[in-house]
Amino acid sequence: MAEKAYLAVDIGASSGRHVVGRFDGKRLSLEEVYRFENGPVEVLGSLHWDLLGLWSQVKSGFRAAASRGGPVASVGVDTWGVDFGLLGRGDVLLGNPYHYRDSRTNGMLEKAFSLVPREEIFRHTGLQFMQFNSLYQLLAMKMAQSPLLEAAKSWLMMPDLFHWLLTGQKTNEFTNATTSQCYNPLQGGWAQELLAKFGLPAEIFGPISPPGTDLGLLRASVAAETGLSGTRVVLPGTHDTASAVMAVPAASRPGQRPDWCYISLGTWALLGIESPQPVVTDKVLQLNFTNEGGVGNTYRVLKNICGLWLVQECRRVWNQAGRNFGWEDLNQLSAAARPLVAFIDPDAQDFLAPDDMPEAIRAFCRKTGQTVPADEGAVVRCAIESLAMKVRHVLGMCEELAGGRIETIHIVGGGTKNRQLCQATADACARRVVAGPVEATATGNLMMQAVAAGDVQTIAEAREVVRNSFPVEEYTPRDTAAWDEGYARFVRLLDRKT
Numbered sequence: 001m002a003e004k005a006y007l008a009v010d011i012g013a014s015s016g017r018h019v020v021g022r023f024d025g026k027r028l029s030l031e032e033v034y035r036f037e038n039g040p041v042e043v044l045g046s047l048h049w050d051l052l053g054l055w056s057q058v059k060s061g062f063r064a065a066a067s068r069g070g071p072v073a074s075v076g077v078d079t080w081g082v083d084f085g086l087l088g089r090g091d092v093l094l095g096n097p098y099h100y101r102d103s104r105t106n107g108m109l110e111k112a113f114s115l116v117p118r119e120e121i122f123r124h125t126g127l128q129f130m131q132f133n134s135l136y137q138l139l140a141m142k143m144a145q146s147p148l149l150e151a152a153k154s155w156l157m158m159p160d161l162f163h164w165l166l167t168g169q170k171t172n173e174f175t176n177a178t179t180s181q182c183y184n185p186l187q188g189g190w191a192q193e194l195l196a197k198f199g200l201p202a203e204i205f206g207p208i209s210p211p212g213t214d215l216g217l218l219r220a221s222v223a224a225e226t227g228l229s230g231t232r233v234v235l236p237g238t239h240d241t242a243s244a245v246m247a248v249p250a251a252s253r254p255g256q257r258p259d260w261c262y263i264s265l266g267t268w269a270l271l272g273i274e275s276p277q278p279v280v281t282d283k284v285l286q287l288n289f290t291n292e293g294g295v296g297n298t299y300r301v302l303k304n305i306c307g308l309w310l311v312q313e314c315r316r317v318w319n320q321a322g323r324n325f326g327w328e329d330l331n332q333l334s335a336a337a338r339p340l341v342a343f344i345d346p347d348a349q350d351f352l353a354p355d356d357m358p359e360a361i362r363a364f365c366r367k368t369g370q371t372v373p374a375d376e377g378a379v380v381r382c383a384i385e386s387l388a389m390k391v392r393h394v395l396g397m398c399e400e401l402a403g404g405r406i407e408t409i410h411i412v413g414g415g416t417k418n419r420q421l422c423q424a425t426a427d428a429c430a431r432r433v434v435a436g437p438v439e440a441t442a443t444g445n446l447m448m449q450a451v452a453a454g455d456v457q458t459i460a461e462a463r464e465v466v467r468n469s470f471p472v473e474e475y476t477p478r479d480t481a482a483w484d485e486g487y488a489r490f491v492r493l494l495d496r497k498t
Contacts, residue, residue, distance in 0.1 A: 001023075001024065001025040001455060002024075003022050003023065003024045004022070004023050004024075004073050004450075004453075004455060005020055005021065005022050005023075005070055005071065005072050005073060006020070006021045006023065006072065006073055006074055006075070006076075006446045006449040006450065007019070007020055007021075007062075007065050007072045007074070007075040007076075007228075007231070008021060008075075008076060008078070008236070008243075008441075008442040008443075008445035008446045008449075009058055009061060009075060009076070009077040009078070009162070009445075010077075010078055010240065010243075010439075010441045010442045010445060011038060011054065011058075011077065011078070011079045011080075011158075011159075011162075012038065012079070012080065012240060012266060012267065012441075013038065013039070013080050013267050014037070014038055014039055014267060014312065015035060015036065015037055015038055016035070016036050016038050016054070016057060016058075016061075017032050017034065017035045017036075017061075017442065018032070018033050018034040018035075018058075018061030018062070018064060018065055019031065019032050019033070019439060019442040019445075019446070020033055020065055020068060020072070021442070021443070021446035021447075021449075021450075023446070023450055023455060023465075025455065026465070026468060027465065027468055027469045028443065028446060028447065028450075028465055028466070028469045028470075029469070030439055030442065030443070030446075031068070032439075033061065033064040033065050033067075033068060034057075034060060034061035034064040034065070036057040036060070036061070038054065040099040040101065040102075041096075041099075043096075046098065046102055046103075046104070047098065047099035047101055047102040047103075048095075048096040048097065048098055048099055048102075049083065049096060049097045049098075049099055049158070050096065051085060051093070051096055051097055051161065052096075054162075055162070055165055058077070058162060058165075059222065059225060059226050062075075062222070062226035062227070062228050063226045063227060065228065066226055066227030066228050067227070071229075071230060071231070072228055072231045073231070073232065073449070073453060074214075074231060074232040074233065074234040074449045074452070074453065075166070075218075075228070075231055075232075075233055075234070075449075076233065076234050076235060076236035076238070076445050076448065076449055077159045077162040077163060077166075077236075077238065078159055078236050078237065078238050078239065078240045078242075078243045078441060078445050079157075079158040079159045079162075079176075079238065079239075079240060080100075080158065080239075080240055081157070081176055081179030081180075081239045081240075081241075081292075082100050082130075082132055082133055082134050082137070082157075082179050082180065083097050083098065083099065083100050083134070083137075083157065083158050084097060084134055084137070084155055084156060084157045084158065084160075084161075084180075085097040085156055085158070085161045086148055086149070086151075086152040086154070086155060086156075086204070087152070087153055087154040087155075087156065087164075087170070088151045088152060088153055089151070089153055091153075091154070091164075091170075094148045094151060094152060095148055097158065097161070098137060100132035100137075101132065101352065101353045102132075103353075104137070104140045104141075104144070105131045105132050105136045105137055105140050106131065107131075108131055108136040108139055108140050109129060109131050109136060111139065111143070112135070112136055112139055112198070115197065115198060116194065116197050116198065119285065120194075121135075121181070121194065122280070122284075122285045123280065124184050124191045124193065124194040125181045125182070125183060125184060125185070125191055125194065126184075126185045126186070126278050126279070126280035126284065126290070126291035127178075127179075127181045127183075127290045127291060127292075128288050128289055128290030128303060128304060129288060130304060133179070133180065133181040134157075134179070134180035134181060134182055135180060135181035135182050135198070135200075136181075138182070138198075138200050139198055139200070142198070142199060142200060149201070152201065152204045153204060154170055154204055154206060155172075155204040155205050155206070156170060156172065156206075157172065157173075157176045157177065157179075157180070157238075158176075159173060159176055159238035159239075160172055160173060160176070160238070163215060163233060163235065163238075165222075166215075166218055166219060166222060166233050167215045167216055167217070167218065167219060167233045168219060169215045169216065169233075170206055171206055171207055171208070171209040171213070171215070171235075172205065172206050172207065172208050172209070173208075173209055173210075173211065173213075173235045173237075173238040173239075174208050174209065174210050174211065174293045175211060175237040175238055175239040175242035175292065175293040175294065175295070176238045176239040176242075177190075177208055177293070178239075178291070178292045178293035178299075179239055179292055182194075182195060182200075182205065183208075183293075185278035185280065185291050185293075185299065186278060186280055189208065190202060190205045190208075209235055210235070210297075211235055211236055211237045211238070211242070211295045211296075211448050211452075212234065212235065212295075212448055212451055212452035213234070213235040213452075214232055214233075214234050214235075214452060215232075215233040215234070215235065216232065216233065217230070217231070217232055217233070218231050218232075218233060234448070234449045234452045234453075235448075236295075236444065236445035236446075236448040236449060237293075237294065237295045237444060237445070237448055239292065239293070240264070240441045241264045241270045241292070241300065241302075241441075242292070242293065242294050242295055242300065242444070243295075243440070243441045243442075243443075243444030243445045243448065244262075244264040244412050244413055244440040244441045244444055245262055245264065245274065245294055245295075245300055245412075245444065246294075246295045246296075246443075246444030246447060246448060246459060246462065246463075247412060247437060247440040247441070247443040247444035247447065247463075247466050248260075248262045248410045248412055248440070248463065248466075249410070249434070249436070249437070249463060249466045249467040249470070249472060250262075250408075250410055250463060251463070251464075251467070252460045252463075257402065257403065257404055258273065258274060258402075259404070259405070259406060259407045259408065260406060260407065260408040260409070260410055261273050261395065261398050261402075261406045261408075261409055261410070262274075262409075262410045262411075262412065263391065263409060263410070263411045263412070263415075263425075264412055264413050264440065264441075265307055265308070265411050265412070265413045265414070265415025265416060265418075265421075266307055266308060266413045266414050266415050267307055267308060267309045267312065268304055268305065268306065268307040268309065269304075269305040269306070269307035269308075269387065269390075269391065269415070270300075270302050270303075270304055270305070271302060271303055271305060271391060271394050271395070271398065272289070272290075272300050272301050272302020272303060272398065273300075273301050273302070273398055273401065273402050273406075274294060274298050274299075274300060274301075275291075275298065275299045275300075275301045276297070276298060276299075277299060278291040278299045278301075279291060279299070279301050279401060283400070283401065284301070284401065287303070287397045287400070287401070288303065289301055289302065289303050289397065289401065290302055290303065290304070295444070295448055295459055296458070296459040298459075301398075301401060303394050303397065303398075305346060305347060305387070305390050305391065305394060306346040306347050306351055306352075306387075306390075307346075307387065307415060308387075308415050308418065308421075309351075310346060310351060310357060310361070310383040310386075310387070311330065311380055311383055311384070311418075313354070313357035314330075314357045314358050314361075314376075314379060314380060314383065315327070315330060316357075317356055317357055317358055318358070318376060323376075325376070327417075327418075330376070330377075330380050331380075331418070331419075331420055333375075333376050333377030333380060334377050334380040334381040334384060334420060335377075335381075335420060336377055337373075337375075337377035337378045337380070337381040338378070338381075339381065339385065339482070340385060340482060340483070340485075340486040341370075341371050341373075341378065341381075341382070342365045342370040342371050342372070342373060342378075342382050343370070343382065343385065343386045343389060343486070343489065343490045343493055344361055344364045344365065344382060344383070344386045345364075345386070345390070345493065345494055346383070346386055346387055346390050347390065348364065350363070350364050351364075358376070358379050361373065361379050361382060361383060362379070365382065368493060368496065370493075384418070384420055384421050384424055385424055385428075385486070386490070387421060387424075387425075388421065388424035388425045388427065388428040388429075389428050389486065389487055389490040390490075391409075391425050391428065391429060392428045392429045392487055393490070393491070393494070395409070395429050395431070406431065407431065407432065408431065408432050408433075408434055409425060409426075409429060409431050409432070409433045409434070410433075410434050410435075411425065411433060411434070411435045411436075412435075412436065412437060412438075412440035413438070413440045413441060414438060414439075416435040416436055416437075416438050416473070417438060419435075419473075422435045422473070422475050423475050423478070425475070426475040426476060426477045426478070427477050427478050427479060427480065427483045428483045428486075428487065429477070430477045430480045430483075431477065432474065432475070432476060432477075433474065433475040433476075434472050434473075434474055434475075435472060435473045435474075435475065436470060436471060436472035436473055437466065437469075437470035437472070443466060443469075443470070447462040447465060447466065448462075450462065450465075
């Protein structure tokens with residue numbers, strides 16, 4: 001086929017990027033044409049996303065893509081999950097969307113369970129319980145008697161908002177909708193019965209569209225402003241992890257159980273397996289796993305783990321104090337620190353949104369009777385090794401759900417640049433780790449557009465294109481006896497906390 005260009009807009013919690021993918025029928029090449037910063041904005045004690053600022057950045061990236069010359073066949077936007085905006089009568093945007101780390105959902109799980117038992121919520125949704133899920137954000141609005149919720153006519157998640165701005169079409173894309181805890185995976189639609197029990201307005205939830213849906217051409221005004229004439233808007237897996245998992249370069253084994261799992265690694269580490277159907281069982285509830293939609297009518301049975309947020313926040317705090325650490329500086333300091341000294345539970349409430357992450361890590365070690373990290377390198381090493389130990393802990397749960405041993409851990413996303421964490425994961429888990437591609441989310445976004453256009457026929461073919469297009473790095477386990485001893489201490493730490 002003649003080379004064709006697609007555009008992925010991949011917006012994460014800390015940055016966004018526009019990536020042009022050029023596909024010749026066999027290989028995909030990437031060009032990042034625009035990058036911008038993202039993050040929470042504090043307003044009167046609440047955390048929000050700057051939607052209008054992000055929209056301006058999206059259009060600037062379009063202009064950058066158009067300046068490269070040649071037509072862009074289609075564009076799709078992916079973001080993180082759970083967060084949303086509300087539209088009122090006449091499609092008026094009702095305020096800026098809240099950030100998932102905003103404190104309004106503190107204690108909301110307990111309030112929800114007092115209204116509807118935990119087991120019943122899981123039976124309706126099959127989702128992991130996290131206080132910032134959309135369900136609890138909506139419940140917090142209802143309990144605060146939010147006038148925005150009372151005026152709402154439409155509920156759109158973050159990527160849905162951008163696709164609406166691009167086309168005028170309002171729809172809820174499947175993969176992101178499943179992160180809300182307002183979706184029933186067994187019934188294949190919104191959890192109407194559960195929403196009614198919470199007294200939430202079910203009528204604001206719109207039609208659900210699968211990845212690959214063509215929403216039509218860009219609005220004429222957007223096309224004229226940016227220079228992207230004739231470009232269509234196609235839904236990728238709009239949840240960034242759904243797109244990232246599509247780009248996992250794993251080969252399928254027809255008729256056999258997959259022997260691999262994935263970690264989409266960035267601010268969060270999402271570890272799980274791919275399943276042809278949702279798994280809503282007592283064991284999944286007990287392990288607090290989640291069923292999130294994937295591409296190609298699959299489900300991502302996974303668990304959210306706090307990821308490189310720990311290190312990102314340490315760097316932010318130190319640099320605000322004038323240290324000016326680059327990522328490689330932190331890697332070198334960490335590599336020089338003594339290994340396997342102290343551990344934290346990355347998912348403890350202490351690390352959700354502390355003002356001072358390094359001090360939060362030291363305080364956790366202090367209160368659990370461990371050696372307190374003395375310097376920056378020791379703090380980072382503690383965080384990295386604790387993440388690897390948590391991966392081992394959750395890997396065991398994945399194997400229990402998968403019904404057999406997992407031989408290979410595929411790590412995709414920007415976190416693959418942290419070679420220390422990739423090696424620590426291989427060491428802690430005593431498994432082969434395959435890292436790459438780095439730009440997995442953008443790659444999966446682009447390949448879904450190629451599938452929608454008929455340029456690639458199946459998800460398996462798309463993964464073959466990924467294998468042919470991007471290098472990966474393999475890590476093999478080292479010094480597993482020392483890591484086994486460390487893991488025993490880590491498990492005791494978790495048991496002590498619970």
